[in-house]
Amino acid sequence: LRGIINTGSVYATDTFSTGKWNFTLSGRYNRTTLDNRDRIQPLAGSGSLTGTNSFGRFNPAAGVTFNPIATLNTYFGYSEGSRAPTSIELGCADPAQPCKLPNALAGDPPLHQVVTRTLEAGLRGRQEGRLNWSIGWFRAENRNDLLFVASAQSGFGYFKNFGETRRQGVQADLKGNFWRLSLGGGYTFLEATYQSAETVTGSSNSTNDGAFAGTPGMDGTIQLRPGDRIPLIPQHMLKAFAAFEATKKLAIDLDFVAVSSSYARGN
Numbered sequence: 001l002r003g004i005i006n007t008g009s010v011y012a013t014d015t016f017s018t019g020k021w022n023f024t025l026s027g028r029y030n031r032t033t034l035d036n037r038d039r040i041q042p043l044a045g046s047g048s049l050t051g052t053n054s055f056g057r058f059n060p061a062a063g064v065t066f067n068p069i070a071t072l073n074t075y076f077g078y079s080e081g082s083r084a085p086t087s088i089e090l091g092c093a094d095p096a097q098p099c100k101l102p103n104a105l106a107g108d109p110p111l112h113q114v115v116t117r118t119l120e121a122g123l124r125g126r127q128e129g130r131l132n133w134s135i136g137w138f139r140a141e142n143r144n145d146l147l148f149v150a151s152a153q154s155g156f157g158y159f160k161n162f163g164e165t166r167r168q169g170v171q172a173d174l175k176g177n178f179w180r181l182s183l184g185g186g187y188t189f190l191e192a193t194y195q196s197a198e199t200v201t202g203s204s205n206s207t208n209d210g211a212f213a214g215t216p217g218m219d220g221t222i223q224l225r226p227g228d229r230i231p232l233i234p235q236h237m238l239k240a241f242a243a244f245e246a247t248k249k250l251a252i253d254l255d256f257v258a259v260s261s262s263y264a265r266g267n
Contacts, residue, residue: 001049002039003087007032024063031056032084032113036091049091055084055113073124075136081118085111089146089159098151098158112144112161131176139168141195150201150221163196165230185240185256192233198224205264229263236260 013026031054038049063077085093092099093111122136147162168191175184199221202208208220229235240256 001087001091002037003091004035005032005084005087006035007084020067022065022067024061024065026061027058028061029056029058030082030084034084034087034090036087047097051090053085053090053110055082057082057113057115071125071127074122075124076121077119079118081116083114083116085113085146085159092148092157093159095151095158095160098153098156100156111146111159114145115143117141117143130178131174133172133174135170135172137168137170139166141166147198147200150199157201160198162194162198165193166195167192167233180245182243183241185238187239188237190233190235190237192230193226194224194228194230195226196224197226200224231263231265234259234262 007030009028009030011026011028013024015022015024017023033055034053036049036051036053041048042050044050059080059082061077061079063075063079065073065075067073090111118138118140120136120138122134124132124134126132142165143163144161145163145165146159148157149160149162151157169189171186171188173184173186175182202210202220202222204218205211205220205222206216208222210216210220236259238256238258242254244252246252
């Protein structure tokens with residue numbers, strides 16, 4: 001498969017201020033064209049990867065901030081984003097001709113682009129440039145998310161527009177400067193879940209239906225239910241740092257990163 005992706009965008013933004021309030025409006029129009037060419041079956045048709053797909057969407061965003069005092073800022077924002085399918089996803093999207101990734105592609109039917117809608121709100125503060133802190137809440141929902149689902153043929157699958165996934169949580173950050181020492185850190189709680197039911201391939205996974213039935217092996221499927229966690233994404237993330245300016249030309253840094261457990265995908 002030879003795929004060429006071209007994306008053109010137009011973007012505009014403006015901020016209106018009145019007293020302690022600031023309002024920001026913006027928008028971005030994206031148009032993406034994917035030109036796929038099958039190097040085995042170059043003529044478009046059943047079983048060929050050859051095809052041209054175009055995706056266009058206008059994504060708006062709006063935000064407002066309020067500064068009741070000089071050292072405190074509150075904010076609220078809404079934004080939309082979109083992602084076009086990749087050449088590989090389009091090249092393995094036919095339920096009638098499933099494939100094994102990443103070494104076999106089989107069909108090129110149309111897919112919808114993924115649309116993300118995000119809400120966020122929070123507080124930010126600072127104290128004469130010495131201490132900065134923030135705490136915020138966010139919620140992002142993906143519609144028509146792309147997922148590699150299981151086929152009726154064991155061990156095979158295909159990409160499909162999945163109903164909905166959600167990522168929501170809170171994050172807090174703190175940073176301060178004390179003489180030559182800078183200290184800071186941040187914590188994020190992230191709940192990433194599927195919000196629709198689906199059947200995905202469970203090959204080489206010890207939690208598939210075959211393993212639960214008492215026959216663990218390479219084949220099997222996993223049933224997704226709304227609320228199930230998305231693999232490879234930890235719920236808790238903690239970062240901290242310390243930096244000491246020994247001289248004007250020498251700095252000593254110490255960084256710490258910790259994450260909680262996450263579910264694996266595949267083997």
